Amino acid sequence: MALEILSNAVLILGLFFVFLAMLGLARLPDVYNRLHTTTKIGTLGAFSVMLSILLKVGFSPMGVKAITVALFILITSPVAAHMISRAAHRHGVGLCRESVIDEYGKACNAACPPPEED
Amino acid sequence: MNLLEYSLIFMVISFIPCLYRVIKGPTIPDRVVALDAMTTVIVVMLGIYSYVQESVFFMDVALVLAIISFVGTVTIAKYLDEGVVF
């Protein structure tokens, strides 16, 4: 009984976090800030939902596969975020207007200055 | 209706911001990020649905979808970055 209440609580927390991730995707101003929400909150939300399924069914095949999915998302989502943010920066997507500092852009320009406009 | 079915409805509601971002997103990376987030929502839905239906096969679908989403995101990022995939 206590396990059921715990798993329901974890489930509601996870659903709430996934919803917040999607809300942040719509509200925040540029690609890099949107990646913050989808990688951090989305990962923990998916992890919580899968953990609640594991708590509900125990170590049956379904529970073990659920925790496999959760661990896989936890490992791969930072790598995907890193790849897409680097590609976005090299593709020319600028930072939003509120940004205060961009040392990566400076380093890139120092290494290979942009071609002259003619 | 119990908690799990309500949670499926809640996940469908959280689809709407993703669709908004996919349609409106000013740049290509925005759309890729939104599609990646959509896959996370679908994986969560498949996990819950697997428990509702008491069938293991939906969990396999979730695992395969997570793998394909990761590979697809990395492929599009490489294509945007270098112009070639391999």
Add this chain to the structure above:
Amino acid sequence: MKRYIAYSAILALVWCFVHGTISVNNFILGLIIAPFIIRPFKFLFPFDLEFSFGNAIKKIPAQIKFLYVLIVEIIKANIMVAKIVLQPKIDIKPGIIAVPIDSKTDIGITAIANTITLTPGTLTIDVSDDKSILYVHAIDATDPEGVAQSIREDLEKYTMEAFE
């Protein structure tokens, strides 16, 4: 040979998890199949480095400690970003910061980069060509020195212990 045994054990564990039943029979089946998977993809594994079981086992307590730190940091990160998303008016000062790191090996740099992405307010974007500087996007970049120092002191200490 030692590397084949170690990687086979890891792959067999992954096979058990993907199959869904964790049993001794299943583990041995994975152990038998794994070398045939490792051989064609040998170039992906670091076969040229030194390896010993003693060192790998000695690192396990440090890795468990690192996992504990990681879980605490992930929960803090979620609460922080959730607060930012729920603000009625979004007021953030993001920016990209250069953070010098001490890790030298590839696996150490991968671990610190992934950890930075999962911890509060920071996201790894790129590593410089000589592998000494990480470029990190911070959601609150008004104090670049403070962010760099917190990454070096709070996180890199544990990843250096656990993975190098």
